[in-house]
Amino acid sequence: MFLEVKNLCVDLGQFHLTGVNLNLEKNDYMVIIGPTGSGKSVLLETIAGFFQPQTGKIFLEGEDITNLNPEKRGISIVYQDYVLFPNMNVFENIAYGLEKKVKDREVIKSRVYDMADRLKIEHLLDRNPETLSGGEKQRTAIARSLIVEPNILLMDEPFSALDVNTHAYLTELIKKAISDYQTTCIHVSHNFNDVWSLAEQVAVMKNGKILQQGIVADVFSKPCHNFVADFVGVHNIFEGEVVGKSKGITDVKVNQNLILHSSDTDTNDDKKVMVAVRPENIIFSNQSFVSSIRNQLKGIVTDIILIGPTVWVEVDVNGTTFKGIITPSSLDILGIKKEKEIYLSFKSVNVKIIDEEQSYSALFSA
Ligand SMILES: Nc1ncnc2c1ncn2[C@@H]1O[C@H](COP(=O)(O)OP(=O)(O)OP(=O)(O)O)[C@@H](O)[C@H]1O
Numbered sequence: 001m002f003l004e005v006k007n008l009c010v011d012l013g014q015f016h017l018t019g020v021n022l023n024l025e026k027n028d029y030m031v032i033i034g035p036t037g038s039g040k041s042v043l044l045e046t047i048a049g050f051f052q053p054q055t056g057k058i059f060l061e062g063e064d065i066t067n068l069n070p071e072k073r074g075i076s077i078v079y080q081d082y083v084l085f086p087n088m089n090v091f092e093n094i095a096y097g098l099e100k101k102v103k104d105r106e107v108i109k110s111r112v113y114d115m116a117d118r119l120k121i122e123h124l125l126d127r128n129p130e131t132l133s134g135g136e137k138q139r140t141a142i143a144r145s146l147i148v149e150p151n152i153l154l155m156d157e158p159f160s161a162l163d164v165n166t167h168a169y170l171t172e173l174i175k176k177a178i179s180d181y182q183t184t185c186i187h188v189s190h191n192f193n194d195v196w197s198l199a200e201q202v203a204v205m206k207n208g209k210i211l212q213q214g215i216v217a218d219v220f221s222k223p224c225h226n227f228v229a230d231f232v233g234v235h236n237i238f239e240g241e242v243v244g245k246s247k248g249i250t251d252v253k254v255n256q257n258l259i260l261h262s263s264d265t266d267t268n269d270d271k272k273v274m275v276a277v278r279p280e281n282i283i284f285s286n287q288s289f290v291s292s293i294r295n296q297l298k299g300i301v302t303d304i305i306l307i308g309p310t311v312w313v314e315v316d317v318n319g320t321t322f323k324g325i326i327t328p329s330s331l332d333i334l335g336i337k338k339e340k341e342i343y344l345s346f347k348s349v350n351v352k353i354i355d356e357e358q359s360y361s362a363l364f365s366a
């Protein structure tokens with residue numbers, strides 16, 4: 001394991017990080033998400049060495065760095081408010097850290113130009129930071145951190161002060177630069193797009209704890225905690241019982257009159273489980289249709305909620321509420337109205353089974 005955070009506890013008086021465990025392989029990109037005040041920044045700063053943990057250990061490539069000075073850890077940190085040296089131009093800002101490691105001016109120059117080229121800031125190298133836009137400043141800050149080839153690059157909401165277009169543009173550039181430099185990265189963000197477009201790993205924090213860490217697709221489809229499910233937008237998560245298994249399909253009884261069919265077969269029989277269906281995987285129709293889709297249910301629309309450019313439709317199916325998401329035009333075309341009958345379909349691959357043991361252990365540790 002490249003970075004191993006073990007049972008970390010940090011006491012800041014009114015706030016505590018408790019029992020935090022994190023594991024990252026070299027070159028992994030992890031995004032940490034969680035509500036405001038959950039301890040994301042404190043965790044990054046503890047890894048960087050600015051807070052001393054009461055208990056727990058941090059290992060980097062097997063070496064215990066828990067008590068190592070921040071400057072000896074080889075960890076760079078980039079903040080939201082792009083801190084640059086105001087008395088140095090862009091070139092000097094980027095070269096600053098490198099000059100401590102490399103003495104040859106030509107090598108420094110060629111590395112700075114290479115990095116500036118990757119982040120599309122070559123034309124700005126002789127400018128002063130105060131003349132730059134937010135996106136340009138942030139690219140300079142990232143260039144400066146990345147060029148020293150840190151063991152880990154920590155980024156605390158690096159894009160949150162930028163507009164949507166700049167954010168999208170920077171995401172692409174930075175993803176490529178970080179991957180070319182083979183840098184291990186932990187990135188705190190409030191933006192789910194960052195998770196999908198940048199990360200292999202995601203960790204969800206709440207109240208100073210990590211509720212779940214794992215591969216993005218797993219955490220988003222198989223949240224093992226109700227809070228994580230809500231936070232990552234699964235919304236349909238039910239308790240159930242495995243009642244049958246055949247030909248690669250597991251049948252899970254959710255209530256007396258409702259059985260869902262899942263392609264997850266890696267479960268113990270006769271066992272209580274949780275099943276999760278993401279709202280965007282539910283297809284609405286006015287009548288039942290012939291198809292290979294395993295789950296076709298009939299229900300009654302109980303609520304229609306307009307949220308931005310999308311519509312949430314809540315449907316009661318034999319006493320269980322499903323939430324789906326559609327566009328306003330589909331809502332019109334299908335004539336979906338409160339109290340009307342509607343059909344829901346979703347594929348068995350989109351019904352994820354979560355072991356209850358796993359989910360309950362997460363619940364109790366939270
Ligand atoms: N130096 C400190 N001393 C005492 N408490 C602190 C200190 N730094 C942070 N805290 C507290 O720790 C808690 C977690 O703060 P943190 O900044 O890590 O949250 P966050 O998850 O990064 O939130 P946000 O998404 O708003 O940035 C907060 O209640 C904060 O007040």
Ligand SMILES: [Mg+2]
Pocket residue numbers: 040041042156
């Ligand atoms: Mg923060």
